[in-house]
Amino acid sequence: MDTSSSIVTGAGLADAVRKSRLPARLDVVQSATGLVLALFMWGHMFFVSSILLGKDAMWTITKMFEGYFIFGRAYPGIVSVVVAVIVLLLVVHAALAVRKFPINYRQLRTYRGHMKLMRHEDTTLWYWQFVTGFALFFLAAPHLFQMLTQPGLIGPYESSDRVWSYHWWPLYLLLLFAVEVHGGVGLYRLAVKWGWFAGSNPDATRRRLKALKWALTVFFLALGLATLAAYIRIGIEHADRVGERYVPASVQPGAVK
Ligand code: HEM
16 A cells, blocks of 8 residues: 555545535525524514504413413413424524634635625625524524413513513514514525525526515514504503513403413
8 A cells, every 4th residue: 555545544635435415414404494493484474573463462362372372271281382393493503503603813814805705795795694693693592492381471561571671672673683684584585595486587586585585574573563562552651560560351261372
């Protein structure tokens, strides 16, 4: 055996004849978890924004998720199960995303250098997806832990008290911007990566996808801000009765177990 082939064997490269499919499979799992989380977020924003239709509307949605209209009494534990599934998806998604992060400061600087030099919008979008993804590690955790451990404290007064009297609104504001930018860019990149909605002219397809991405981001940001403002308003009004649970006028006090 000559010296060069023994170096190859020593480095383990002799076994590397067959290329591993693992990175491609991990990419599919990362995309799939991202897609499910983005779809969940759309649903979440609509359900949470039911407060814009009034306190009774939000109460009804909350009780629906607690199984009240099926079992005749509320089981907040059902909400905890949903939260646990979301946490699992988030952990898998984040663990796989870390593979793509710059591993040291020099790599990050090189990336930013390329970004400034090229002024290529998709490269800049990736950077914002990285920054907001990193922020979400920290911002999503308190909210999810709260929802997991106290699912029974969701409702028109309960949520508004949390947002205002228990000072959660700054976290929600940051979370809203981080998740909408991250999800919007993520969905756009998924569509480009897997060729969804691809037409005969790739440039035109990208332009259309980008317009759709911005429209969705602006729509969900506006909806989220209006929703947050509604919880803040109710929270301020309810500040002197903080802790009181909401019961619709149509329901006898004490009837909801
Ligand atoms: C990826 C995970 C999640 C993110 C990024 C997220 C983000 C947010 C944001 C930004 C708000 C503020 C509402 C607004 O600005 O319009 C909010 C509120 C809310 N979220 Fe989530 N959420 C997540 C998961 C969940 C889950 C799993 C549940 C429960 C099943 C949940 C239930 C709620 C509720 C009830 C509110 C209303 C305020 C409150 O009760 O504290 N969220 N969420």
